[in-house]
Amino acid sequence: MNEIQIFSPATVANISCGFDVLGCCLEGIGDVMTVRKTGDKGIKITRIIGEDLPLETEKNVAGVAGLALLEKLTIKPDCGFEIEIDKRIKPGSGIGSSAASAAGAVYAINALLAYPFDNFELIDFARAGEKLACGSPISDNVAPALLGGFTLVKSADPLKVLKLPTLKDLYVIILHPQIEIKTSDARDILPKHFPLTEAVKQWANVGSLVHALHTGDYELFAASLHDYIVEPYRSKLIPGFFEVQRTALEHGALGSGISGSGPSIFAFCQGIEKANRVKQAIDLVYKNKQIPYQLYLSEINTDGIKVLNSK
Amino acid sequence: MNEIQIFSPATVANISCGFDVLGCCLEGIGDVMTVRKTGDKGIKITRIIGEDLPLETEKNVAGVAGLALLEKLTIKPDCGFEIEIDKRIKPGSGIGSSAASAAGAVYAINALLAYPFDNFELIDFARAGEKLACGSPISDNVAPALLGGFTLVKSADPLKVLKLPTLKDLYVIILHPQIEIKTSDARDILPKHFPLTEAVKQWANVGSLVHALHTGDYELFAASLHDYIVEPYRSKLIPGFFEVQRTALEHGALGSGISGSGPSIFAFCQGIEKANRVKQAIDLVYKNKQIPYQLYLSEINTDGIKVLNSK
Numbered sequence: 001m002n003e004i005q006i007f008s009p010a011t012v013a014n015i016s017c018g019f020d021v022l023g024c025c026l027e028g029i030g031d032v033m034t035v036r037k038t039g040d041k042g043i044k045i046t047r048i049i050g051e052d053l054p055l056e057t058e059k060n061v062a063g064v065a066g067l068a069l070l071e072k073l074t075i076k077p078d079c080g081f082e083i084e085i086d087k088r089i090k091p092g093s094g095i096g097s098s099a100a101s102a103a104g105a106v107y108a109i110n111a112l113l114a115y116p117f118d119n120f121e122l123i124d125f126a127r128a129g130e131k132l133a134c135g136s137p138i139s140d141n142v143a144p145a146l147l148g149g150f151t152l153v154k155s156a157d158p159l160k161v162l163k164l165p166t167l168k169d170l171y172v173i174i175l176h177p178q179i180e181i182k183t184s185d186a187r188d189i190l191p192k193h194f195p196l197t198e199a200v201k202q203w204a205n206v207g208s209l210v211h212a213l214h215t216g217d218y219e220l221f222a223a224s225l226h227d228y229i230v231e232p233y234r235s236k237l238i239p240g241f242f243e244v245q246r247t248a249l250e251h252g253a254l255g256s257g258i259s260g261s262g263p264s265i266f267a268f269c270q271g272i273e274k275a276n277r278v279k280q281a282i283d284l285v286y287k288n289k290q291i292p293y294q295l296y297l298s299e300i301n302t303d304g305i306k307v308l309n310s311k
Numbered sequence: 312m313n314e315i316q317i318f319s320p321a322t323v324a325n326i327s328c329g330f331d332v333l334g335c336c337l338e339g340i341g342d343v344m345t346v347r348k349t350g351d352k353g354i355k356i357t358r359i360i361g362e363d364l365p366l367e368t369e370k371n372v373a374g375v376a377g378l379a380l381l382e383k384l385t386i387k388p389d390c391g392f393e394i395e396i397d398k399r400i401k402p403g404s405g406i407g408s409s410a411a412s413a414a415g416a417v418y419a420i421n422a423l424l425a426y427p428f429d430n431f432e433l434i435d436f437a438r439a440g441e442k443l444a445c446g447s448p449i450s451d452n453v454a455p456a457l458l459g460g461f462t463l464v465k466s467a468d469p470l471k472v473l474k475l476p477t478l479k480d481l482y483v484i485i486l487h488p489q490i491e492i493k494t495s496d497a498r499d500i501l502p503k504h505f506p507l508t509e510a511v512k513q514w515a516n517v518g519s520l521v522h523a524l525h526t527g528d529y530e531l532f533a534a535s536l537h538d539y540i541v542e543p544y545r546s547k548l549i550p551g552f553f554e555v556q557r558t559a560l561e562h563g564a565l566g567s568g569i570s571g572s573g574p575s576i577f578a579f580c581q582g583i584e585k586a587n588r589v590k591q592a593i594d595l596v597y598k599n600k601q602i603p604y605q606l607y608l609s610e611i612n613t614d615g616i617k618v619l620n621s622k
Contacts, residue, residue: 017514018518019514020511021511021515021518022518152515154515154516154518154519154531154535155515155534162518162519162522162531164522191507192506192507193505193506193507194505194510195503195504196501196502196505196540199505199510199514200330200332201466202510202514203328203329203330203332203510203514203518204331204332204463204465204517206514206515206517206518207332207465207473207514207517207520208463208465208471209518210518210521210522211463211473211521211525214522220465223466224465229510
């Protein structure tokens with residue numbers, strides 16, 4: 001194989017109770033990346049469509065993630081790689097834009113090298129891209145992009161990620177208000193310390209959510225989707241957050257919260273009909289605001305990255 | 312049925328990462344309670360063997376729990392109940408002494424009334440006994456006593472408890488150093504606030520532990536048995552805590568921590584041979600200290616309370 005074209009999906013991290021640990025993978029929203037072998041060694045970003053992002057390998061998350069993979073190879077390849085990115089996830093949207101590029105790059109290069117690593121191992125390389133993007137090698141977006149479905153980052157050091165089961169017939173609505181939230185602002189707004197009483201509620205919900213996924217219990221899944229820690233602070237950065245959340249719940253959503261560090265808001269729904277109703281209701285709420293936005297409806301993507309073409 | 316004799320088991324709460332939410336049920340360590348119908352209405356504690364505890368119904372956890380059950384009956388029974396307790400779990404040991412009495416009382420009375428409530432509903436009555444014992448209606452001991460195996464208290468209000476799966480061939484060693492730790496001291500030693508970074512590790516571990524129980528993954532179970540929040544503080548109240556914990560881990564225990572609010576220390580082991588080795592090693596450590604202690608080895612009790620006799 002000399003060339004591969006992939007779909008690298010958007011992802012939702014920080015799912016309510018699961019700040020910094022829980023993520024899930026979306027269908028239909030994602031970048032398209034083409035990676036091919038070249039005679040020159042190393043990695044070159046040859047083209048980025050749709051966004052103004054750096055082409056320099058060391059300044060591009062896909063480049064940095066790819067280099068981290070090459071670094072770990074015991075037998076170095078006698079070729080290099082060039083990457084084209086059709087960037088369809090807006091950077092700063094809160095649905096894993098940098099993660100999609102980083103995860104996509106390592107997935108594609110690994111495929112072109114005949115799979116020296118498994119997808120769990122690729123997470124470690126992809127998070128090197130995240131370190132470039134946000135200063136910290138976070139895995140909660142790259143993990144679901146690479147593994148599909150729901151994932152739990154058990155620990156960052158040593159890196160250990162779990163693939164969790166998925167509920168059937170589960171849909172996600174994503175509202176992306178097109179405002180900019182700086183990652184530093186999203187971090188600075190959080191207190192460094194939290195009350196033990198709230199932390200206990202949070203970990204009870206994380207445990208319950210994992211149990212709900214294993215037992216297919218939608219009611220428990222819904223009841224676990226609360227965030228006592230982060231949402232009370234970060235919601236202030238997102239215009240109309242509580243109005244959107246309340247609307248989603250009133251129209252039958254299982255739960256709703258901040259995707260990543262925002263500004264996107266997610267809502268989970270059981271069944272496509274309810275999901276469409278919730279989507280329409282959120283649309284009605286937001287179209288009266290003076291803020292441009294995008295609204296998506298997605299299934300849970302249980303596969304993660306998908307190969308579109310190879311030759 | 313006019314009389315029932317039950318075994319009401321000891322339990323481990325606050326399992327490492329699962330402070331205030333996770334508990335499990337022990338085999339072979341527990342109180343024996345006899346409850347019979349009487350002509351007089353209400354509840355009478357007629358006899359307590361082994362410990363000096365109040366016989367007055369309203370001052371006894373079994374009495375208070377039983378009254379909470381009777382309160383919720385829509386059709387009041389035309390009889391009362393007398394309770395005898397052979398108290399074999401030492402109060403203040405940290406393995407659910409008050410919980411065993413409270414859970415046992417409601418289990419037995421419910422049985423004598425031909426089961427108007429299920430065991431999940433009984434938790435709510437039993438925790439009324441816990442409120443008397445420690446000032447707060449905690450469920451993390453009464454839940455595993457009533458449900459068996461591992462339990463997770465999803466929320467206290469509304470009360471929602473989950474029964475989790477159990478790992479096969481899992482054993483628990485309990486070291487009970489016979490010193491007194493006042494519940495108030497165990498509470499006061501904890502800070503009211505904790506760093507977010509540590510809380511994130513804690514809920515990652517709670518989620519991982521639940522996943523490990525569902526997937527039968529001993530290695531992940533072991534890797535999840537860490538307590539970044541409470542153990543660093545409460546361990547100071549237990550002489551030799553870290554020596555015991557280190558010894559357990561060095562001899563192959565999956566994990567070790569403080570049972571309840573102490574002073575008991577638990578260690579989980581896979582397989583009876585390893586469990587015996589760990590028990591012996593802990594024995595060697597503690598027999599040189601000038602502190603009387605008891606040492607138990609127990610399977611996980613998947614049934615909870617057991618009926619010994621009825622007539």
